[in-house]
Amino acid sequence: MTDTASLTTIATIPGFNGPVGVAITSGGAAVCVTNAGFGRAGVTDTARNAAGATIPVDADPIGVAVSHASSTYAHLTAPTA
Secondary structure, three states, X not given: OEEOOOOEEXXXXXXXXXXXXXXXXXXXXXXXXXXXXXXXXXXXXXXOOEEEEEEEOOOOOOEEEEOOOOOOOEEEEOOOO
């Protein structure tokens, strides 16, 4: 995690071995990160600067977007075979 005012690292969140895509919820409470090559996506709790849920997926996700209106859904993209 980076403090955007001072541009300094404030926390290193374990468990994101191949982070590629990043999306922030509209209120900034969570960050969704894809882990390419590991078949999962993760959610980081920004208030605690800690890893939250890990979401296993069938493919290797490379992109992520969070629905702006409700921040309820994260949409993942993956390359096709």
